[in-house]
Amino acid sequence: MATVELRFSAQPEHVRTARLVAAAVARRAGVDEAVLDEVRLAVGEACSRAVGLHQAGSISAPVQVQLIEDEKQFSIQVGDESPGSVGSAAGAEDDAESEDEMGLAVISGLVDDVEVSASETGGLIRMTWPTTPQPVQG
Numbered sequence: 245m246a247t248v249e250l251r252f253s254a255q256p257e258h259v260r261t262a263r264l265v266a267a268a269v270a271r272r273a274g275v276d277e278a279v280l281d282e283v284r285l286a287v288g289e290a291c292s293r294a295v296g297l298h299q300a301g302s303i304s305a306p307v308q309v310q311l312i313e314d315e316k317q318f319s320i321q322v323g324d325e326s327p328g329s330v331g332s333a334a335g336a337e338d339d340a341e342s343e344d345e346m347g348l349a350v351i352s353g354l355v356d357d358v359e360v361s362a363s364e365t366g367g368l369i370r371m372t373w374p375t376t377p378q379p380v381q382g
């Protein structure tokens with residue numbers, strides 16, 4: 245199992261870099277070429293959501309992204325440190341809540357296997373895609 249970990253400050257301009265890295269690692273892991281656009285879009289949506297939660301809560305901790313390559317699947321985990329970041333965030337405006345729900349709906353529409361969880365210390369979105377074994381190069 246290979247894992248690539250990214251941490252970036254909660255700034256919108258870093259989301260593009262996370263999308264590009266995720267697509268490159270997904271390609272190397274054996275994710276089907278036809279699905280790479282979905283990977284890019286889903287990662288962009290999850291990272292944008294985390295950046296927004298951090299900015300709204302004045303959280304200085306970095307957004308965390310893990311790209312996990314297993315034998316038959318590729319997973320991406322996007323973590324934030326916003327307490328109660330799934331569902332109705334404490335003190336959030338209605339617009340922010342509906343934007344958050346829209347982001348989660350977009351991710352769910354793009355990814356068949358998605359898990360969203362939250363705790364007092366933050367939230368995690370885990371997205372998984374099947375992979376095709378890569379030929380051994382020698």
